[in-house]
Amino acid sequence: MPKMLDNILRNLFSKPATVRYPFEKPEHVPGTRGELSFDMSRCDQCQDCERLCPSGAIKVDVEGKRIEWDPYKCMYCHLCVRSCMHEAITPLDNVQPPGYRLEKKVFEA
Amino acid sequence: MNKQVEEVKTTVFPFGPQHPVLPEPIQLRFVVEEEEIVDVIPQLGYVHRGIEKAIELNDYRRNIYLCERICGICNYMHGMAYCESIEKLTDTMVPLRAKYLRTVWSELGRLQSHLLWLGLFSEGVGFESLFMQIWRIREIVLELNEATAGHRIHLSTNVIGGVNMDMDEGLVNRYYTDMDRLRKEMDTLAPVFYKDKAFQEKQVGKGVLPKKDAVHLGAVGPTIRGSGIPQDMRKNYYEAYGFLDFEPVTYDGDDVYSRTLVRFDEVYQSIDLIEAALKQMPEGPIVDKNDRFPDGVAIVRVEQPRGECFYYAVGNGTIHLERMRIRTPTLPNIPPLLHMLKGYEISDIPAIVHSIDPCMACAERITYVDKGGQ
Numbered sequence: 311m312p313k314m315l316d317n318i319l320r321n322l323f324s325k326p327a328t329v330r331y332p333f334e335k336p337e338h339v340p341g342t343r344g345e346l347s348f349d350m351s352r353c354d355q356c357q358d359c360e361r362l363c364p365s366g367a368i369k370v371d372v373e374g375k376r377i378e379w380d381p382y383k384c385m386y387c388h389l390c391v392r393s394c395m396h397e398a399i400t401p402l403d404n405v406q407p408p409g410y411r412l413e414k415k416v417f418e419a
Numbered sequence: 420m421n422k423q424v425e426e427v428k429t430t431v432f433p434f435g436p437q438h439p440v441l442p443e444p445i446q447l448r449f450v451v452e453e454e455e456i457v458d459v460i461p462q463l464g465y466v467h468r469g470i471e472k473a474i475e476l477n478d479y480r481r482n483i484y485l486c487e488r489i490c491g492i493c494n495y496m497h498g499m500a501y502c503e504s505i506e507k508l509t510d511t512m513v514p515l516r517a518k519y520l521r522t523v524w525s526e527l528g529r530l531q532s533h534l535l536w537l538g539l540f541s542e543g544v545g546f547e548s549l550f551m552q553i554w555r556i557r558e559i560v561l562e563l564n565e566a567t568a569g570h571r572i573h574l575s576t577n578v579i580g581g582v583n584m585d586m587d588e589g590l591v592n593r594y595y596t597d598m599d600r601l602r603k604e605m606d607t608l609a610p611v612f613y614k615d616k617a618f619q620e621k622q623v624g625k626g627v628l629p630k631k632d633a634v635h636l637g638a639v640g641p642t643i644r645g646s647g648i649p650q651d652m653r654k655n656y657y658e659a660y661g662f663l664d665f666e667p668v669t670y671d672g673d674d675v676y677s678r679t680l681v682r683f684d685e686v687y688q689s690i691d692l693i694e695a696a697l698k699q700m701p702e703g704p705i706v707d708k709n710d711r712f713p714d715g716v717a718i719v720r721v722e723q724p725r726g727e728c729f730y731y732a733v734g735n736g737t738i739h740l741e742r743m744r745i746r747t748p749t750l751p752n753i754p755p756l757l758h759m760l761k762g763y764e765i766s767d768i769p770a771i772v773h774s775i776d777p778c779m780a781c782a783e784r785i786t787y788v789d790k791g792g793q
Contacts, residue, residue, distance in 0.1 A: 327555045327558070338565070339562075339565050339566050339569075341566070341568075341569050342565060342569045342570075343568075343569035343570055362480075362481070364481040364483075364484040364485065365484075385484065385573075386570070387484055387573075387575045388569070389484075392583060
């Protein structure tokens with residue numbers, strides 16, 4: 311009984327273990343694998359990222375100098391980030407929020 | 420009494436593919452005599468995904484991520500087993516530090532899988548507050564995963580020839596403190612598992628799988644260790660397990676309760692192994708790269724949280740593998756499950772089915788289509 315009382319009192323005054331999601335955003339540690347952003351001034355269209363991408367989420371248009379990235383195909387493995395020789399791909403800390411349409415992100419020079 | 424009453428009537432009732440107890444779809448048709456189970460007919464094939472064929476069609480370097488998606492819970496060990504098989508085919512020597520890192524992360528995977536199972540099982544036997552407590556503890560491991568590699572479940576740190584992420588001193592210290600926290604939290608729950616009568620009532624003496632049958636039917640993992648046989652693939656000393664001192668956890672009860680205790684004790688064992696591996700971990704390179712294409716035949720066996728996982732790879736010197744065969748631990752555990760269900764009552768089904776930790780989506784490799792006897 312005293313053990314139970316101890317538990318009850320502790321749980322009454324302790325913080326909740328969960329995050330109240332829509333009102334409170336969960337904190338992400340630095341280094342979370344989030345959205346990608348392509349720096350087209352550094353990119354030389356070598357297509358390494360397109361070749362390596364396991365889910366085929368990146369399309370590089372060499373002549374048009376533009377990159378299409380599909381955030382809904384991407385599995386956020388960041389293989390492209392590590393493989394890019396010019397460090398043109400920088401990962402952001404935020405995680406892609408859910409959307410209504412399957413829109414691709416376009417990066418142009 | 421007339422004859423009709425004396426005749427025993429059997430009824431067949433379906434359990435699954437969708438059922439609150441089952442995490443994934445499998446149908447078990449129970450032949451019952453009143454409350455007693457006489458026979459069980461399994462039906463698989465609801466989540467066949469053709470992953471072996473996809474591996475054969477894919478570039479072998481991209482397959483690590485595909486293999487990690489075979490099972491979300493044992494993802495790290497699937498990626499590791501695939502990398503090991505390609506390393507055997509290309510004669511790559513993995514650096515020692517990478518071996519230690521792989522050991523640490525696969526034990527971290529085992530921790531989160533066992534904690535997930537302990538929670539789900541407690542919910543399956545009707546102990547919901549225990550389920551919530553265990554999943555709260557599991558957050559420690561998931562946050563550690565996120566701090567290590569950026570994802571809560573999928574570490575994706577394996578590459579062929581080693582690993583692609585290193586641990587600095589701050590992270591190693593965080594591992595030590597979090598493992599201490601985890602051990603203390605588990606200690607608070609230990610009395611429930613070892614002493615609680617209501618919790619034991621649903622497990623002790625249910626789903627008995629004698630030693631002889633466990634071997635004969637080919638059980639693996641905690642299912643066979645719960646029958647008192649110390650079968651553990653980690654004792655084959657892959658990766659850095661050869662440098663670590665441990666003994667497989669076994670219990671002699673042969674029932675659902677001993678399988679629960681095996682998993683509960685393995686949580687402590689994994690914590691100890693992580694701490695020991697971090698202490699011994701040497702400095703050095705973490706990856707060894709080469710340009711050889713896979714050629715030959717390789718067999719890899721790793722111990723996943725559910726048991727032995729078997730990888731068979733055939734390479735022909737090109738960018739594609741010729742054959743890939745993956746046997747996940749749920750498949751060999753299905754015949755023992757059917758055996759241990761017989762003779763028990765309908766109310767025991769959830770506890771017994773849960774006791775093998777069924778993960779159907781990993782296990783399904785073949786779909787049998789019957790076109791009307793053709």
